[in-house]
Amino acid sequence: MTARVGVVTFPGSLDDADAARAVTRAGGEPVPLWHGERDLHGVDAVILPGGFSYGDYLRCGAIARFAPVMSALVPAARAGLPVLGICNGFQILCEAHLLPGALTRNAGLRFISRDVRLRIETARTPWTSGYTAGQQIVVPLKSGEGAYAADPGTLAELEAAGQVVARYIEINPNGSAADIAGICSDSGSVVGLMPHPEHAVDELTGPGSDGLGFFASVISVLAGA
Amino acid sequence: MARVVVDVVLKPEIHDPQGEAIAGACRRLGFGQVAGIRQGKRFEVELSGPADDAALARIAELAAELLANPVLEDFSLRTV
Amino acid sequence: MARVVVDVVLKPEIHDPQGEAIAGACRRLGFGQVAGIRQGKRFEVELSGPADDAALARIAELAAELLANPVLEDFSLRTV
């Protein structure tokens, strides 16, 4: 049975179609989920895609956090449902307190759209199990508020518990604390990532296909479960 | 060290889509008594000297040139 | 109609690149007495009813849940 991966569309979501395409490419079945429904339709995993939910007015992700679909997603995620938040999705996960810390204004104060090199720091999440720890990948980053911030205690805990999922190498494009590009919950099932693996699933339209591993990982984990 | 707060608000006739979207969210969250929201900025300016008249006059200049966009915004100063 | 202002400021320990950039620009423009700037937000909330204690308590809830992010920001209310 192919894994069914939900992709949530909020008003202002932009990369939902890309995320669904990436799921298909990785062999899964994408299931569109609507922000206004309190129902996950029995999916095996969920992606919160990139974009500007509610215009990113107020703070990125601040309004989306209260969408009806989140009232179903938050308890499911706490109970172990694999969730990947990409860019705006990461911001929503932080605002919803499923992940610690916050994403703040880029150090250079401008929107950045560029390819970045990341090091995958852990393969123990369902979204990175297909990579090896230490593996380097190139994927696009595109955000204005992508600088990860958290208090020193939280940062220390994240490091100690191995919850840093990916780090910027070569350069830190946005001033993220400890070069953090992505983190996970203590169980590992909820992952937030600022760069966009769904834009790197095909040489033709992306910098390469290094990002496919996130989607392939969860699908193979679900198949084995 | 003295501190001056510069409040920057959109001119009343300028459209504030952010404020509207936030007000909409408030109502969806059950805060029915919110009739509207206008979002502005607030700058806390720390001075190396006292907040005397001369300094305030300089800060007002600064606000007009840099902190507020005169095409869209108004500003006001207060010492705290 | 009553109006409540919610001021949202970054917690003191949080880095504020925007405020720093503006403070730098001030000094380049010759406003030497600016020791630092912190940028915050200001929400003017218009109420459909009076700004009584009950309404203020609701607005404080709103500020804590929506208008400010407790990870990064503090807020305060004032009636105007």
Place this chain on the structure above:
Amino acid sequence: MTGGPGPSGQDTVSVAAATPGRQQPFAELGLTAAEYDRIRDVLRRRPTDSELAIYSGMWSEHCSYKSSKVYLRQFADKAPESAALLAGIGEQAGVVDIGQGYAVTFKIESHNHPSYVEPYQGAATGVGGIVRDILAMGARPVAVMDALRFGPADAADTRRVLPGVVGGISFYGNCLGLPNIGGELAFDPCYAGNPLVNALCVGVMRHGDMKFAAATGPGNKVVLFGSRTGPDGIGGASVLASASFGNQNAEDGGESSKRPSVQVGDPFMEKLLIECCLELYSSGLVTAIQDLGAAGISCATAELAAAGTGGMRVSLDAVPTRDASLRPAEILRSESQERMAAVVEPRHTDGFLAVCAKWGVQATVIGEVTDTGRLEMTWHGELIVDMPPGSAADDGPVYHRPVARPAGQDALAAADPAGLARPATGSGLRATLLDLLASPGLADKTWVTQQYDRYVRGNTVLAMPEDAGLLRIDERTGLGVALATDGNGRYCKLDPYAGTQLALAEAYRNVAATGARPLAVTNCLNFGSPEDPGVMWQFEQATAGLADGCATLGIPVTGGNVSFYNQTGGAAIHPTPVVGVLGVHDDVRRRLSIGFATGGASIVLLGRTRLELGGSAWAQVTHGHLGGRPPRPDLDAERSLAAVLIAAASGGLLAAAHDLSDGGLAIALAESCLRGGLGCRVTLPGDPFSYLFSESAARAVVAVRPGSQPAFAALAAEHDLPAEVLGSVGGDSLLVADCFEIPLAELAAAHGGTLPALFG
């Protein structure tokens, strides 16, 4: 006698009839006395305030094309036969058939004046406006481009305007989820005080999905949806884009002095509008649709009615507003963003409103279609507008403005750059190349393009810094479209006819360089005041050049936009037509990049190189000189070049292709090396300076795959296209035999350092 207002205090139709002598502020609204008299003739009375608001918007230069109309006709009259054209000039945007059941619509538009007043919001709302044009054709917008021109890069005002403009385009386009796939960035003192901000949008639909802006069917409802109407942008069309721009604060049409012309964009609302409209279309709920742009509700209602059954009745007080104090004339003139108007059958209105509600878009029935032949509007039950809609929408004034070749034109042509000192040694040529590569106009544009999302929607195959943007349209077949915009004010200043053809040729060449077949043209004509006969001469020459050029190249103009009054005081900008060309790519997997990435590929220069330096980047950068004749356009040679590039791409013969334009071969080689990460070694077949820096048109440099050289040579010969083998790809430097060698790192530093140093 005094005619008191009606019971509501409004200037109603009956009040107007009773008070024929009342003074009206037509001049402040941008109308001439003769135009005002014509309105009185049409109505056989004086207009009401609201009618005057409608006419002033619709008869503005921006909406009526009154000075340009007589020239724009030739785009249709001289247009080549094109089976691909599904809708042409006259629609909001042209529509072309790209095969496999797909149609594409694209258009470029200016937002110059608003972007000078408030760069961030001005540019942002420029993107918003052109996207709604495309949406209103029935298409899904799929990408944007931006063609930008500013004053000197190191001028203080450019440091205010440029970052604001780029930030605004980034903010709006990124938030809409439209990839930015290309554009232009140029600097010249003539644009100080008059930046050019031209935005292009392209959309895709299936055949048969096309929508028209015609209010047909009496009884059908007129629905206004999107943002509420506010006091922003009141009179933008008549005031901003007109002669009075210079002192636009001086008058506001007699309305409250607090009414701002500056508008704030709400890309989130626009994103909702896009999704909402597409669902309305696919559910079959829309009879006709029109975006609200310049002249707002005036324009939407008058145009819909004029193009349809002919009549419409509107309750203006039904329009949702953000400000209860707005008066009818202000509501009519407001240019609040993110609004659309639709005509809907009564049986579909509930469904229509439900889809809008799903997307959180406010929608209101404001009127209905009638067969009276009149556009009638009421305000609290009183009739305040009663006019034939065609008189505003179609029968505006048409001017044959005086035309005169500018006095200085001959002297300009005589100032030939041939006499300027040229570098003669290898080290001199080397230094010249590095100077040009680092000059703001030719420098790496990453500072700008890094603020634009190019990836969203997952179909961007080529984007900046490639020659053209290339989008995949069909994932299964690989069908795609390529787009490029070009313009060169310096060439056009020297010779507007030739200069416009050069802009057309460059965009055509850029599209072909990806392997796509050019199909259609859009254009944005940025000029000074039409009341200046010299400017009108430039305009006459430019439009003739474009129409003739399109006829020769066999690709029709499908639409465009005119922006006049680009001047500061008496000084007009260089005439700057910006031309966009769209091409079809049969299989985007066979696209060509500009990058030299295949070691051992042989480098071939295509086309004929002459010593042509008039208006060149070399003359500007090294001598601050503008004079002489621009390069000679050779459109037949452009066709041959394109044919070879397209055939070679589809035959898989090439590893890279890059057109030659500003800065000539020297800059093209440097860009291809930097893009692909490999160097090259070349030997020039003649005078090194001419080969490196001349800007002869109809040329490209290609990297032929190892082993494909004989087949490629045969292909070029078949098209009579000169093809000179210069050398090969490889190494980590740009080496020109007997002249110089420059390590890639040094090229990159020169190319990449300029804009960050200027703009932070």
